[in-house]
Amino acid sequence: MVVKIKEDVYWIGTIDWDVREFHGYETLNGSTYNVYLIKDEKNVLIDATKDYMFHDLMLNLKSVIDPKEIDYIVINHGEIDHTGSLEKLVEYTGATVITNEKCKEHLELQYNTEGWEFITVDDKGEIEIGKRKLKFIKTPMLHWPDNMVTYVVEDKILFSNDAFGQHMASSERFDYEFKDVELLLEETKEYFANILLPYRMLIPGVIDTLKNLEIHYICPSHGIIWREYIEEVLEKYLEWSSDSCVNRAVIAYDTMYNSTKKMAYSIGKGLMECDVQVKIYNLSKTPMNKVMRDILDAKYVLIGSPTLNSNIYPSVARFLAYMEGLRPGANKIGVAFGSYGWMEMATDVIKKTFEKLGFNIIEDQCLTCRFVPKEDQLSKCYKFGKRLGEME
Ligand code: FEO
Numbered sequence: 001m002v003v004k005i006k007e008d009v010y011w012i013g014t015i016d017w018d019v020r021e022f023h024g025y026e027t028l029n030g031s032t033y034n035v036y037l038i039k040d041e042k043n044v045l046i047d048a049t050k051d052y053m054f055h056d057l058m059l060n061l062k063s064v065i066d067p068k069e070i071d072y073i074v075i076n077h078g079e080i081d082h083t084g085s086l087e088k089l090v091e092y093t094g095a096t097v098i099t100n101e102k103c104k105e106h107l108e109l110q111y112n113t114e115g116w117e118f119i120t121v122d123d124k125g126e127i128e129i130g131k132r133k134l135k136f137i138k139t140p141m142l143h144w145p146d147n148m149v150t151y152v153v154e155d156k157i158l159f160s161n162d163a164f165g166q167h168m169a170s171s172e173r174f175d176y177e178f179k180d181v182e183l184l185l186e187e188t189k190e191y192f193a194n195i196l197l198p199y200r201m202l203i204p205g206v207i208d209t210l211k212n213l214e215i216h217y218i219c220p221s222h223g224i225i226w227r228e229y230i231e232e233v234l235e236k237y238l239e240w241s242s243d244s245c246v247n248r249a250v251i252a253y254d255t256m257y258n259s260t261k262k263m264a265y266s267i268g269k270g271l272m273e274c275d276v277q278v279k280i281y282n283l284s285k286t287p288m289n290k291v292m293r294d295i296l297d298a299k300y301v302l303i304g305s306p307t308l309n310s311n312i313y314p315s316v317a318r319f320l321a322y323m324e325g326l327r328p329g330a331n332k333i334g335v336a337f338g339s340y341g342w343m344e345m346a347t348d349v350i351k352k353t354f355e356k357l358g359f360n361i362i363e364d365q366c367l368t369c370r371f372v373p374k375e376d377q378l379s380k381c382y383k384f385g386k387r388l389g390e391m392e
Contacts, residue, residue: 270385
């Protein structure tokens with residue numbers, strides 16, 4: 001499938017309905033690897049696909065142009081999902097790769113680039129391709145050191161690579177075709193929370209730069225092309241970068257014999273009494289990326305784990321490692337809880353992660369319980385939840 005965006009500008013990407021795992025991100029809705037073609041005096045591809053989608057990409061490309069007529073392949077970012085097919089693509093087309101020095105280094109470390117022609121561009125570098133001019137704006141650490149975006153001056157199109165994307169396979173290509181805009185923004189938020197969050201402090205500067213450009217389309221490398229909701233997605237990126245919190249508690253737990261689960265539910269009931277929005281997730285049953293989406297702007301983060309073999313439960317340990325890497329905002333309240341048999345070990349592990357993240361840790365005697373919590377213990381958990389929800 002090929003989709004025309006403007007005269008001589010096409011989406012020729014591939015839709016991966018089956019992908020369910022993306023370095024820890026469970027992509028339950030699949031994803032897309034968006035590749036774009038600009039036909040001009042020089043014909044240009046923007047980014048590529050994973051290796052196994054090379055065939056689909058070539059079918060799309062051949063339906064518009066002879067691949068041998070491609071002059072340049074712009075690579076905005078070296079990660080494998082956008083470059084896995086690049087060796088074959090360069091061999092087949094003979095095209096020159098346009099990228100920045102850091103990305104060139106990353107490509108050389110991942111692929112056999114012997115014989116490739118490169119043009120490297122500096123910050124705000126420009127290349128004329130005929131009627132059009134491509135401007136390259138480096139966006140390092142969003143989310144790799146090599147990231148840049150490409151702006152087509154005449155068409156006012158921003159090719160933003162990972163920024164503003166979503167992991168979502170769909171038949172719709174443009175935001176205005178997508179019926180449920182709230183869902184689209186929720187998917188965009190989930191992507192932000194799991195890909196861009198560690199480097200969010202850099203985003204306001206990038207948005208400032210982008211606001212100086214007239215942008216009619218934002219074409220990311222995953223998901224939907226933005227046309228009608230450009231202002232909204234830029235504002236959302238600023239909001240999600242700001243570390244502002246809503247009155248939400250995320251209670252993420254796992255449980256061995258339902259004791260820690262009962263504590264989670266009782267604390268949650270107390271919080272709900274105070275009109276706190278409560279989200280309770282069993283970490284063995286919920287993708288970590290869904291939990292992180294809700295933690296992004298949550299005021300409270302409560303993590304529960306039973307003690308198993310002198311340590312924390314494995315699914316909770318996995319989540320803590322994942323959350324620590326993503327470094328959510330420090331202005332959160334952290335609560336650790338859980339049951340144990342004879343030696344309580346799990347909550348200390350959780351609190352260590354909270355300390356590393358700078359969370360304000362709230363403790364209470366009711367938050368650990370030997371074996372099975374009885375009614376009086378659960379009542380204490382409930383009352384703790386209420387006290388927590390009433391805190392200013
Ligand atoms: Fe979609 Fe960072 O690759």
